[in-house]
Amino acid sequence: MTNRFVAVVAFSALVLSALSLFVALGAVDDETPAASTAPAETPVQTDADDGRDAEVPTATEATGADSTTPATVPLVTAAPAVTAAEPAWPTASTVPDDSLPGTPAAFGPAEGTRLGVIGVNHDDWLNLREVPNGTVVATLLIRIGNSAAEGPSLLVQEPDAVGHVATLDIAGLIATGRTRDLATSTWHEIQAGPVVGWASSNFLAPLAPQAARDVTQQVVDAAGEVLETDTLTELAGLVVAQFASTADPQSRVRTVAPPSVFEGVAEVTIDVVGQPDDSVRGFRLAIAADAAGDWSAAAADGDIAADAGPYTLRSVSVTPLCYSHRGVSDDGRCN
Numbered sequence: 001m002t003n004r005f006v007a008v009v010a011f012s013a014l015v016l017s018a019l020s021l022f023v024a025l026g027a028v029d030d031e032t033p034a035a036s037t038a039p040a041e042t043p044v045q046t047d048a049d050d051g052r053d054a055e056v057p058t059a060t061e062a063t064g065a066d067s068t069t070p071a072t073v074p075l076v077t078a079a080p081a082v083t084a085a086e087p088a089w090p091t092a093s094t095v096p097d098d099s100l101p102g103t104p105a106a107f108g109p110a111e112g113t114r115l116g117v118i119g120v121n122h123d124d125w126l127n128l129r130e131v132p133n134g135t136v137v138a139t140l141l142i143r144i145g146n147s148a149a150e151g152p153s154l155l156v157q158e159p160d161a162v163g164h165v166a167t168l169d170i171a172g173l174i175a176t177g178r179t180r181d182l183a184t185s186t187w188h189e190i191q192a193g194p195v196v197g198w199a200s201s202n203f204l205a206p207l208a209p210q211a212a213r214d215v216t217q218q219v220v221d222a223a224g225e226v227l228e229t230d231t232l233t234e235l236a237g238l239v240v241a242q243f244a245s246t247a248d249p250q251s252r253v254r255t256v257a258p259p260s261v262f263e264g265v266a267e268v269t270i271d272v273v274g275q276p277d278d279s280v281r282g283f284r285l286a287i288a289a290d291a292a293g294d295w296s297a298a299a300a301d302g303d304i305a306a307d308a309g310p311y312t313l314r315s316v317s318v319t320p321l322c323y324s325h326r327g328v329s330d331d332g333r334c335n
Contacts, residue, residue, distance in 0.1 A: 094176065094189065094196055095131050102132055105186055107325040108179025109206070115190060116171040116207035117142050117154060118282065118321050119273040121254050125157075128197035132180050132187035138195040144170070144257035144269050152209065152257075156192045166193025171207035175324070188324060205281055205321045211332020212286065212319040219316045227313040232259055232266055232305040235289055239316055240272055243283050249274040251282065259304040261295045266304060266311060273321060279334040282321040288314040 097104070109115060117126050117140050128138040136159055144152040152170040157163070176196065178189040186201040220226055222242050229235040244251040257269035266289045273282035291298075291308035298307035322334035329335055 094178075097178070100131055100180055101134075102180040102182040102187070105179035105181045107323075108186075108188055108201070109175035109177070109204075109324040109327070111175060111177030113175040113206060113324065113327065114171045115173040115175055115188070115204045115324060117173070117203055118205045118207075118256075118284070119203055119252055119254050119271045120256065122256050122258050126199055126203050128156075128190070128192055128195060128199050129187075130197060132182055132198045133185070134198070137197045138165075138192060140173075140192060140199070142170075142256050145260075154192070156195060158195070165195070168193055170209055173204070201324060204324055206324060206328045207284075207319065207321070208328045208332040209319055211328070212284075212317045213332075214315060215318050216313070216315045220313070229311055230306075230309045232268060232289060232291075232309065232311050235311045235313060236268055236270060236287055239285060239287050239313070240270060243272045243285065243318075245275050247276055249276070251275065256284070261291055261299050261304050261308055264291050264295050265289070265314060266291045266295070266308060268305075271321070279323060279326045280320055281323050281334075284319040284321060286315075286317040286319075288316075290314050 120126050120142055122142060122144070125139040125141045127136045128140060129135060130137050138159070139157050141155040141157065141164075142152075143155055154168040154170060154172055155164040156166040156168065158165055172193075174191045176189040176191060179201070180187050180189075180198070187198045188201050188204055189196065189198050190204070219239055219242055223238065227235055227238055229238070240253055244253060251272050251274040254271045254273070255268060256271050257267075259266060259268045261267070268287050270285045270287065271282060272285060275282055289311040292310050292312070293308040295304075295308040298304045302308070320328070320332065320334050322328050326335045
């Protein structure tokens, strides 16, 4: 094992023992989030109050990285996925420019750009507002079903409504072409099914799930050996450490799909957002591991992240997260 890898493991263990990971924020405004009811040991998650509309915090909980720059990972393009056609939603009315707070932004997604929600925990949501930092008109929830038959999606729910008003493709938000700068934040206007509103640019990015790439061998090569740990939390932390930045900007890490296990294979999906790059904003990591323990019992009533171990890395798939004004090329790379 290399000195670098030893440092990563030691630092990851220190951080993971100090934090209560997988925080259930439960609130998406600038107020203090609800107390967590999640188990203490689950894959990588920071406990900072994001403020789903606010400027991204400058600090992030450490992910075990011992480098200020993420590893350069060569990527191989995957075959495009086929998705079902979405219904033609009517265009809702929008607030005129002269009634909006802030000023027009120099950079933003062009009209018609497809966007997805990034960097939001699976049990949290993103607010959609009538105007930048205004009244909430809807909430957006990520749904990525690890080991499930259904594909990933976004749920659109109106305030105080029972159930949701629309289910969209994971990149089913459509930019209207309007972006506004406030004093400390930038906002994009988007259409989310039947609802039009504004969301913080910190939590939106073009997504190309069909361009996810297998980087398993690169992760193993960087570690110097096949990764095996007692818990899925530790394993996820070692993988995330290869992609997270501890420089400016520091990465924020969010678990966008909770741990699941089926036939001895455990999976978790994690967003690492914040990179020292002007086109690549971050990475969505789909991590799979072979669970040597009693996975069926852990799936039924235990803690999947801890009770089915030890865990041996099986695969890592990466989807790049791009800045909204740069977009994604046909082969899935950030422009």
